[in-house]
Amino acid sequence: MKIVAPIRQLDEIAALARAGADELYCGVTPREWAERFGGASANRRPGGNLPSLAALAEAVELAHHNGVQLSLVLNAQQYSVEQIEFALEIARGYTDMGGDAVIASDPGLILALAEAVPGLRIHVSSVATCRNADGARLYQELGARRLILPRDITLDEAAEIAAAVPDLEIEAFILNDGCVYEEGSCNTLHLPGALGGPICLDRYAYVHRHRDGRPLSPALAARLQENDAAYRRWLWYRFSCGFTTTAEGMPFGPCGLCAIPALGRGGIHALKIAGREGPPERKLASVRMVRQILDAHERGESPAAVMTRARDLRPSHEHCATGFMCYYPEVVGEAERARETARHSPPTSPAPTSD
Amino acid sequence: MSAPLTFLRRPPAPPPTGASAAPPTALAALPASGVAIAVSMVRPRTLERLCADTPARAAFWSTTLHDAALADWLAPLRPTRLHVGSEFCERLLPEPEQLARTLAEASAAGLEVGLLTPVASPEVLRALEPLFALLPAGAEVVVNDWGVALRLREFHPLLQPVAGRILCRMLKDPRLGNPQYAPPAAHGFASPWQQRLFARVGITRVEMDMPLFAGADSFAGVPLPLGVHLPFAFVAKGRMCRTAGLARPGPERFAPRPFCHHECLGLAARTERARDGTHDAWETLHVGNTMFCRHSAASLAVLAAAVAAGRVARLIVPGEAL
Numbered sequence: 076m077k078i079v080a081p082i083r084q085l086d087e088i089a090a091l092a093r094a095g096a097d098e099l100y101c102g103v104t105p106r107e108w109a110e111r112f113g114g115a116s117a118n119r120r121p122g123g124n125l126p127s128l129a130a131l132a133e134a135v136e137l138a139h140h141n142g143v144q145l146s147l148v149l150n151a152q153q154y155s156v157e158q159i160e161f162a163l164e165i166a167r168g169y170t171d172m173g174g175d176a177v178i179a180s181d182p183g184l185i186l187a188l189a190e191a192v193p194g195l196r197i198h199v200s201s202v203a204t205c206r207n208a209d210g211a212r213l214y215q216e217l218g219a220r221r222l223i224l225p226r227d228i229t230l231d232e233a234a235e236i237a238a239a240v241p242d243l244e245i246e247a248f249i250l251n252d253g254c255v256y257e258e259g260s261c262n263t264l265h266l267p268g269a270l271g272g273p274i275c276l277d278r279y280a281y282v283h284r285h286r287d288g289r290p291l292s293p294a295l296a297a298r299l300q301e302n303d304a305a306y307r308r309w310l311w312y313r314f315s316c317g318f319t320t321t322a323e324g325m326p327f328g329p330c331g332l333c334a335i336p337a338l339g340r341g342g343i344h345a346l347k348i349a350g351r352e353g354p355p356e357r358k359l360a361s362v363r364m365v366r367q368i369l370d371a372h373e374r375g376e377s378p379a380a381v382m383t384r385a386r387d388l389r390p391s392h393e394h395c396a397t398g399f400m401c402y403y404p405e406v407v408g409e410a411e412r413a414r415e416t417a418r419h420s421p422p423t424s425p426a427p428t429s430d
Numbered sequence: 431m432s433a434p435l436t437f438l439r440r441p442p443a444p445p446p447t448g449a450s451a452a453p454p455t456a457l458a459a460l461p462a463s464g465v466a467i468a469v470s471m472v473r474p475r476t477l478e479r480l481c482a483d484t485p486a487r488a489a490f491w492s493t494t495l496h497d498a499a500l501a502d503w504l505a506p507l508r509p510t511r512l513h514v515g516s517e518f519c520e521r522l523l524p525e526p527e528q529l530a531r532t533l534a535e536a537s538a539a540g541l542e543v544g545l546l547t548p549v550a551s552p553e554v555l556r557a558l559e560p561l562f563a564l565l566p567a568g569a570e571v572v573v574n575d576w577g578v579a580l581r582l583r584e585f586h587p588l589l590q591p592v593a594g595r596i597l598c599r600m601l602k603d604p605r606l607g608n609p610q611y612a613p614p615a616a617h618g619f620a621s622p623w624q625q626r627l628f629a630r631v632g633i634t635r636v637e638m639d640m641p642l643f644a645g646a647d648s649f650a651g652v653p654l655p656l657g658v659h660l661p662f663a664f665v666a667k668g669r670m671c672r673t674a675g676l677a678r679p680g681p682e683r684f685a686p687r688p689f690c691h692h693e694c695l696g697l698a699a700r701t702e703r704a705r706d707g708t709h710d711a712w713e714t715l716h717v718g719n720t721m722f723c724r725h726s727a728a729s730l731a732v733l734a735a736a737v738a739a740g741r742v743a744r745l746i747v748p749g750e751a752l
Contacts, residue, residue, distance in 0.1 A: 181618075207551060213631070226686075259596075261665075261666040262601055280702050305683060309684045398680065407682075
């Protein structure tokens with residue numbers, strides 16, 4: 076499996092490649108785009124983009140020099156006709172630079188890219204919210220070569236899609252930056268923090284009620300109150316445990332490291348690290364974490380050993396046990412059992428002794 | 431989507447909105463022909479009240495929508511369609527026996543049936559097959575997933591796919607109070623590429639929510655017969671369901687693998703931002719995995735004018751109280 080990591084500036088490229096990334100992805104907001112359409116409309120991340128096409132060309136060259144591929148993100152939920160025409164110009168220029176793939180979500184743009192830039196690899200963004208094989212086949216018919224699965228998918232579903240569409244590469248989330256709502260079904264802005272931020276983190280007070288107008292019983296009201304408290308705990312995990320890290324800089328938050336053996340068995344082609352707008356140190360630590368666990372899997376360690384290694388990495392056993400930090404919480408039980416077994420088993424090889 | 435920095439300029443407070451706003455903008459009367467009403471329900475019942483006389487319908491709409499002016503506007507037109515199922519949750523599809531019963535009851539009431547379908551996991555695709563088999567030739571299936579649309583084209587060509595509102599992506603953030611965001615809030619149906627995609631999977635009708643800051647042009651440029659949802663727009667939906675957290679403790683309480691006892695059919699929440707100095711443009715509520723906002727009276731007046739001008743072929747109204 077390949078490790079796919081985000082960049083927002085040129086000096087991240089060599090470091091992430093050295094740390095073990097196989098592919099990188101970036102956005103770009105040329106000044107003309109920002110002037111015509113606003114900076115936020117190119118790819119949903121106003122603060123995480125390369126500033127110009129010249130910088131993009133340099134990024135492509137640097138990536139290839141460091142032995143990694145670079146994909147360009149054009150994944151707004153929807154583009155106007157004028158924006159699609161402009162995006163096609165960007166894609167043509169990017170192809171001339173030697174760029175490797177465009178990540179897109181709007182099916183209209185995907186169709187337009189396939190027709191207008193025929194040699195270009197198209198990766199379907201997670202924002203497309205495609206989580207079945209028939210949808211994957213349609214995108215493949217339109218010209219896509221890879222499908223990035225949405226965050227909210229189970230391992231069984233991912234494996235089923237990969238098996239059903241074997242000629243389409245499948246990429247799955249592995250680390251960082253959870254969303255609450257499905258990206259493709261969230262029609263809101265990430266407002267500046269002072270005005271509320273992402274809507275899922277905004278401070279909404281919930282007044283529960285029966286839809287038919289009956290009053291809530293005290294018992295149900297108490298259950299709803301407990302559920303709201305649990306939801307707020309889950310939300311903290313979903314948003315990277317308050318964007319905390321270990322002392323070594325390893326990020327807490329949405330994670331699928333324990334699921335790497337299952338993702339490998341399921342025919343997943345690439346593992347996506349999210350967080351284009353994050354600091355370089357976070358990206359670097361993230362790539363190292365995934366590299367370490369993926370290497371263990373690829374050199375043939377047992378799934379139980381890989382899971383235990385993943386659990387011991389930060390370590391974050393207490394967080395892991397909640398399941399709230401997991402992209403694939405269905406493996407929590409298996410990972411817990413693997414770690415308990417490892418703790419209570421004698422070492423498989425004798426410890427070295429000194430003479 | 432992310433905010434342009436110009437939003438840092440706080441907009442002026444919007445006029446009061448929602449059911450309690452006063453006085454509501456006058457609604458142009460519904461024309462007697464040229465527009466149809468579809469009623470959407472997860473678990474259809476009380477169809478007889480929908481198909482009775484105007485006063486009974488007015489009472490039904492008033493109880494369901496909590497807006498007397500809107501109820502009076504809708505009541506003269508007898509609904510002709512029933513949309514059953516769910517666009518938002520894979521756990522709210524009807525069982526085949528339920529759908530068969532609904533088809534019979536709707537037929538007796540003189541209503542055509544369409545099936546609402548959500549974003550589809552592989553399991554949903556499997557669950558849809560026996561439902562498709564029950565639908566009569568020509569029945570509409572509202573699709574919110576391109577995979578479902580392709581499946582209909584390939585395996586059920588006698589059913590009519592309709593592009594649902596989840597496929598119509600546009601900005602609908604209820605916290606925005608400034609019309610400067612109206613341009614990016616437009617629908618994308620006019621795109622030639624989008625139209626080719628519709629043709630490719632056989633889509634012949636489209637549905638949308640009302641845009642923010644709806645204006646005279648909001649419903650223009652749609653190349654196919656248009657259905658518009660009222661009085662609620664969906665703001666965002668998850669696969670994870672906050673309400674379903676009531677159903678199970680443990681690591682998968684808010685996980686994508688769905689499990690619940692359909693708690694959302696009985697429960698909802700009014701949501702309000704606990705933030706000083708904000709003045710949200712739209713009333714919001716949360717049902718299951720979805721946040722909705724309620725249109726302002728002014729937006730409904732724009733919709734009524736678009737209906738009168740023949741730009742909207744169908745109004746889609748929830749038949750269950752949110």
